Amino acid sequence: MSARTHADSLMWVEHGTGLFVTQAALLDEPAMTQPSILPGWTRKHLVAHVAANAEALGNLVHWARTGERTPMYSSAEQRNADIEAGAKLSATELQTWLNRAVHTLSGAMDALTADDWQTEIVTAQGRAVPATEIPWLRAREVCVHAVDLGTGTTFADLPAEFLTALIADIRAKRGLDEVPGGPLPEVAAYLSGRPHTLADVADLGPWL
Structure with a gap:
């Protein structure tokens, strides 16, 4: 966390x-x-x-x-x-x-x-x-x-520290053992079920 x-x-x-x-x-x-x-x-x-x-x-x-x-x-x-x-x-x-x-x-x-x-x-x-x-x-x-x-x-306009905390929060709530690599804003967008640029990742569905 x-x-x-x-x-x-x-x-x-x-x-x-x-x-x-x-x-x-x-x-x-x-x-x-x-x-x-x-x-x-x-x-x-x-x-x-x-x-x-x-x-x-x-x-x-x-x-x-x-x-x-x-x-x-x-x-x-x-x-x-x-x-x-x-x-x-x-x-x-x-x-x-x-x-x-x-x-x-x-x-x-x-x-x-x-x-x-x-x-x-x-x-x-x-x-x-x-x-x-x-x-x-x-x-x-x-x-x-x-x-x-x-x-x-976009997520890139949000503080990096916030994105880090958000990723940790969503990862725990979704029960994910790991998250994909990539730019912090794109990882946060992906995990929250918003449009992102990450390739070859499973659809997680909406969150929040």
């Missing part, structure tokens, strides 16, 4: 959020309705997902701060319904929601104390982890989905 730190994850959240929000702000209504890199999702679906994810992770931050059990989502069905509803909003409404959600999450994380960060919370996948994992969960979302917007950002 990568030796990423809590400080690393917080830094990557800021970097990825800047990338995603800046690109989303440039999308007008026609551009927002175009397909994203993720099959079956428009850019509207993607922006709605990233905004909703900020709110969901805010539930975990609340859990860490108060000790009150507040799951990310009430159910997988509700999560999907919220994304579909968000995809029907206008580009302006989506951008407003996104900006509000990321600002609220950032402020909530900034307010956590050192003890709060050690509170055990449970992810949407049912993993019990310390709250220090919340920034890593968010960093993956904003960094990878900044690429998925399909507006020109």
